[in-house]
Amino acid sequence: MTTPIFVWLRRDLRLADQPAFRAAAAKGPVIPVYVLDDEGAKHRRMGAASRWWLHHSLASLAADLERAGSRLILRRGRSEEVLAALAAETGAREVHGLHHVEPWWRNAERAVGKLLDLTLHHGLYLAPPGSVLTGGGTPFKIYTPFWRALQERMPPAPPLPAPKLTAPENWPASDKLEDWQLLPTKPDWAGGMRAEWTPGEGGAAERLETFTRRVARYAERRNLPAMLGTSRLSPHLHFGEVSPAQVWHAVANAGGSVATFLGELGWRDYAANVIHQFPNYGARSYKEEYDRLPWRTGPEAEADLAAWQQGRTGYPIVDAGMRELWATGWMHNRVRMIVASFLIKHLLIDWRRGEAWFWDTLVDADYGQNAVNWQWSAGSGVDANMFVRIMAPLTQSPKFDAAGYIRQWVPELAKLGDAEIHDPGLLRPRGYPAKIVEHTVGRARALAAHAALKAG
Secondary structure, X not given: OOOOEEEEEOOOOOOOOOHHHHXXXXXXXXXXXXXXXXXXXXXXXXXXXXXXXXXXXXXXXXXXXXXXXXXXXXXXXXXXXXXXXXXXXXXXXXXEEEOOOOHHHHHHHHHHHHHOEEEXXXXXOXXXXXXXXXXXXXXXXXXXXXXXXXXXXXXXXXXXXXXXXXXXXXXXXXXXXXHHOOOOOOOOOOHHHHHHOOOOHHHXXXXXXXXXXXXXXXXXXXXXXXXXXXXXXXXXXXXXXXXXXXXXXXXXXXXXOHHHHHHHHHHHHHHHHHHHHOOOOOOOOOOHHHHHOOOOOOHHHHHHHHHHHHOOOOOHHHHHHHHHHHHHOOOOHHHHHXXXXXXXXXXXXXXXXXXXXXXXXXXXXXXXXXXXXHHHHHOOOOOOOOOOOOOOHHHHHHHXXXXXXXXXXXXXXXXXXXXXXXXXXXXXXXXOOOOOOOHHHHHHHHHHHHHHHXXX
């Protein structure tokens, strides 16, 4: 009897260009295992939108494995305990997986490695996190030189097809996906996400194919929220339903402004590079003095936070973004920058409150990118925008032609003309709120708080 080999799955839910599957398949029968490890992640357990995506991604992968003559084994608990129990049940001792950069997954990898023969492969990023180094042999902190150095190692190796899988003689028992209750029921708030997304490797392939036909115009369209100018590949990349190498090779020869998009793919690697150096980046400001900034707290601040979360700030571009997020689990990248700046500076609310909301509501909630982008907006990050550069929503909205976007997500304003919809002012329709803070007041308050911080 040939001893089976585990493939330990996490954010790598695909068969093609998946090194752990290929390595395990080359050695013997494969038992693919996904462990829902909320205990190891603790407060970083997946948010509600990510859990919705996970359910459908696992269902898709299970169907793909069935077609390949295999199965997906689902278990719940601490990764090391679950895999050790499965090893006792099956006789398997060898585990293959992909390197993950999140601190809780790195802890789990160390724990599993103490109990079983664990081999980790790289396949979540263009280059292994921590491997792109300066001339002095240290990790980069700033994106631009990091991206230059990463490009010298590109293109990535050509993606490989899914391997042929051999089934073990006996399968261990599996949890039922439905019993994990990853989907919302009372109420079922996922209708907009079902309409927008098709989780799984097949859905990722379709999204990538569609994007290859318009990536050449990426630079001119990516900042216009009313247009379908971005790739919308982020949740598929986050859950590993498509590899960055597959994306690179699919679009690299498209011409036009494809280099701009590849730079955004590089930003994803950069965020992993930051988290690899600073595992607590999602909880602590890199520039420690920003943790002393006099953030607003108390009932009034909490009411403002709730208005921001609900898209009821009185700033149409901000409200459109927050409502798109709630409905679809996603938000246009330019609008993400605007709403983040608004929360941090106009409302003077700690960036971690916004990061936590995104963690719960984004289908592409990624620890590295979420933390790096929020700290960029707050001015507290290793490579960040200056705090005193305050985005003006009423300027950003017409600049990026957001009228159609606002009409889609803020229907109370749909009848306003293009000249008024960005700032309704006295034309504000009944039911749409007044501004919770005037731009000049919010800006002055933010600058005063920053001045107080610098004064010590």
